[in-house]
């Protein structure tokens with residue numbers, strides 16, 4: 059076994075343990091917005107992977123956005139039952155916010 063393969067397996071085990079249910083390499087990762095919270099509140103993905111923002115919060119609107127120097131997106135007002143996919147193409151540590159609920163925060167760590 060080459061070193062690279064071993065390294066990958068260790069990484070997979072760590073990520074799998076932290077984020078059960080999100081299979082490594084299987085895109086997209088689903089982010090729930092139920093009860094005015096992003097769930098999970100923190101996620102680690104690789105560059106080029108996708109987060110799927112699902113509004114599963116009853117009758118409430120949500121509006122996820124990110125504004126950083128190197129990367130930004132804006133889902134617009136998101137209707138209940140809808141979903142928006144966002145590809146994170148730039149490595150970095152980001153905080154996604156909701157334009158409607160200021161307390162909603164999602165930490166996104168995009169590795170190379």
Ligand SMILES: [Cu+2]
Nearest residue numbers: 120121156159
């Ligand atoms: Cu919201």
